[in-house]
Amino acid sequence: MESILQFFFSNKEAIFIIALTIFLGLEVISNVPSVLHTPLMSGANAISGVIIIGGIILVGHADLENITEGSNLLNLVLGIFALLFGTLNVIGGFVVTDRMLEMFKKKKK
Amino acid sequence: MDSLNITNGDIILEFIYLLAALLFVVGLKLLSSPESARRGNMWAGAGMIMAMIATMVLHRDGVGNTIKGGNLVIILGAIALGGVIGGVIARKIKMTAMPQLVSFFNATGGAASALVALIEFSNPDNQSILVTLLGLVIGSIAFSGSMIAYGKLNGNIKDIFSKWMTYINLLILAGVVLIVVLLLTSGMPAESKQILVYVLLAVSLVYGVSFVMPIGGADMPVVISLLNSFTGIAAAMAGFIYQNQAMILGGIFVGAAGTILTLLMCKAMNRSLINVIIGSFGGGGTAADREKGIVKEVSATDAAVMLNYSKKVVIVPGYGLAVAQAQHICSEMDELLEANGVEVKYAIHPVAGRMPGHMNVLLAEADVPYEKLVEMDEINPDMPKTDVVVVIGANDVVNPAALDDPSSPIYGMPIIMVHEAKNVIIMKRGMGKGYAAIENYLFYADNTRMLFGHAKDSLQKLVTEIKAL
Numbered sequence: 001m002e003s004i005l006q007f008f009f010s011n012k013e014a015i016f017i018i019a020l021t022i023f024l025g026l027e028v029i030s031n032v033p034s035v036l037h038t039p040l041m042s043g044a045n046a047i048s049g050v051i052i053i054g055g056i057i058l059v060g061h062a063d064l065e066n067i068t069e070g071s072n073l074l075n076l077v078l079g080i081f082a083l084l085f086g087t088l089n090v091i092g093g094f095v096v097t098d099r100m101l102e103m104f105k106k107k108k109k
Numbered sequence: 110m111d112s113l114n115i116t117n118g119d120i121i122l123e124f125i126y127l128l129a130a131l132l133f134v135v136g137l138k139l140l141s142s143p144e145s146a147r148r149g150n151m152w153a154g155a156g157m158i159m160a161m162i163a164t165m166v167l168h169r170d171g172v173g174n175t176i177k178g179g180n181l182v183i184i185l186g187a188i189a190l191g192g193v194i195g196g197v198i199a200r201k202i203k204m205t206a207m208p209q210l211v212s213f214f215n216a217t218g219g220a221a222s223a224l225v226a227l228i229e230f231s232n233p234d235n236q237s238i239l240v241t242l243l244g245l246v247i248g249s250i251a252f253s254g255s256m257i258a259y260g261k262l263n264g265n266i267k268d269i270f271s272k273w274m275t276y277i278n279l280l281i282l283a284g285v286v287l288i289v290v291l292l293l294t295s296g297m298p299a300e301s302k303q304i305l306v307y308v309l310l311a312v313s314l315v316y317g318v319s320f321v322m323p324i325g326g327a328d329m330p331v332v333i334s335l336l337n338s339f340t341g342i343a344a345a346m347a348g349f350i351y352q353n354q355a356m357i358l359g360g361i362f363v364g365a366a367g368t369i370l371t372l373l374m375c376k377a378m379n380r381s382l383i384n385v386i387i388g389s390f391g392g393g394g395t396a397a398d399r400e401k402g403i404v405k406e407v408s409a410t411d412a413a414v415m416l417n418y419s420k421k422v423v424i425v426p427g428y429g430l431a432v433a434q435a436q437h438i439c440s441e442m443d444e445l446l447e448a449n450g451v452e453v454k455y456a457i458h459p460v461a462g463r464m465p466g467h468m469n470v471l472l473a474e475a476d477v478p479y480e481k482l483v484e485m486d487e488i489n490p491d492m493p494k495t496d497v498v499v500v501i502g503a504n505d506v507v508n509p510a511a512l513d514d515p516s517s518p519i520y521g522m523p524i525i526m527v528h529e530a531k532n533v534i535i536m537k538r539g540m541g542k543g544y545a546a547i548e549n550y551l552f553y554a555d556n557t558r559m560l561f562g563h564a565k566d567s568l569q570k571l572v573t574e575i576k577a578l
Contacts, residue, residue: 003293007239011349018345018361024134025365032141034377035457035484037370037465041330042211043140043150044366045337047133048218050157050359051248051344052188054225056164057351059184060176075228080187082224087191089218089340094154095199096210097140101147103204103473 039100046093052086059083118175122167125159126355132156133359137366160355161188171234204474205431208464209262212255212333215340219251222343223310229350230306237350242289244346245306246313251339253317258329258336261321274323281316288312320386328385330464331374335382338367377459379511379522407558409567412534413574416442417449419496423488425456425525426468429502429537433564436475439501442572443477449575455481456488456498456525458506485525492529500527500535502564508549533557536567 008015032040058079067073132152139149165184169175176184195214202210226244229235260266288309292302324332341363348356375382407415416422424443430436443453455472462468469482492498500507507527510517527533528551535557551557560567 003239007237014349014352014357017354017358021358021361022365025362026369028134028138029141029366029369029373032370032373033143033484034373034459034465035469035482036141036143036146037334037374038207038211038330038467038470039146039150040137040140041334041337041367041370041464042207042214043153044137044363044370045211045215045218045340046150047137047153047157047359048215048337048341048344048363048367049221050133050160050356050363051218051221051225051340051347052157053160053164053353053356054344054347054351055187055221056161056176056184057168057170057353058225058228059187060165060168060180061170061174062180062183064177064179071231075231076183078224078228080183082221082228083184083187084191085217085224086221087188088195089214089221090154090157090195091192092195092199092210092214092217094150094157095196096202096207096214097150098147099199100207100470101150103470104143104146104479 042097049089055083055086118167125163129156129160129355130358209259212259216255218340219248222248225347240346240349248343249313250317253314254321257321334371338364409570421495423498425500427503435565438568440475492526495530497532498527498530
């Protein structure tokens, strides 16, 4: 409990932003025709691949010179996998969303 | 980083993160309207690429070092490999397999979050153990849950449902909470904590499996959307570890948007989210006291004549059309009829296909003009004026039990009112029940004719017959 309260206080700005972001997320999506649910889900899914930035930070600051020490190597390998999976999510997600939407466009002339 | 001097690079990086977060919001906003959807997707993608490049060039660790050349090579290599694989899969996959693909990509995002959290847990500088554990748990659940959803949509995994599952799930969830609390509060040595974290990872993965397992295949879109918001939240949790605004904002935003999208999908099926998760769907349908009447078959020749001499024809496509890969031949029949002066429209139920909007994508792929696809609410008033309705591979979305049978599991779900049309032709492989496994009295109605057979073969016969007329 104490750690939760402490967490709240030390992150209060972030928590304010989050509360507003949640509201924003709800508002932006509220009036969507059901036709677009699938592309929208797919597009949102691609955005959740933002975890890739975490992967970049992890692998980016991995200590390559002392790679054999402790769990450095294991962490690097896991980090590379995180990057790989993250990229799959981001690139695959955006490409597949675009492919779906391309079809809506085509016959619309 | 607070103890270090802030450089121009730091400021630019934060500024780019802000811009990326705004592009995510604008992108998703544009994605929610048909005209601007494609642009929206590109804006969001641009935001992501900007944030990625800026991180590679400008990000500094706790002691102020930027990313070194050797590390950058590894990063670019991993991104190139992932990008090529992801891009090729996304380009090559069949449109019918779209829902499972989205599920698969969601699984990879969850896995990435879980891995980042797992590595960061062992980092002694990491002060945010609570969010790290939450990221690990939520990411793992999103991963294993999405993989099960993928398997179900792909037909590799069958539904397993028993009342026990609900209790088992609660038990596993309690186990997850217990381990998290233990890791946060107990003063055990670091080695034991490291082992316990692996246990937590395993239990979370098991929970993802047991959470999705009892949910019916027809409800998978709802589940994927829910798991998608999990992935967003997991990414945001990892964002807390790095105090990274782009990750926090992007993740939370997707979490919120995914949640509301989940609820919208539930609404389209007239079900509550709880109802979907507990999985009380399927079977049931106790209204056995109704008169069944007689099933009347129609030959392809007669059906062709009926269609060809109609003024107004409405086609109701369902997932059966998609699995039979019959959308192209269906479009061919439509063109033939139009050439003979018949007005042809498609009635699209909000949950037709395996995902909302899936059917539109499939028909668009078969070059059916956008204007011909009419949403349920718009087409229903025209039904009494329609000469023939052709139902292809759809069942529950045209079941009148949803209107007048309170004991039916789909009671209250909005349906396409095909029973009001003058004639109904139902293309079906046999008398089997639909995905929801409910008896459909439409099949026995006076104005209904059944055309049995594989959707593609039946349509092919119809096309041949219409040509011969």
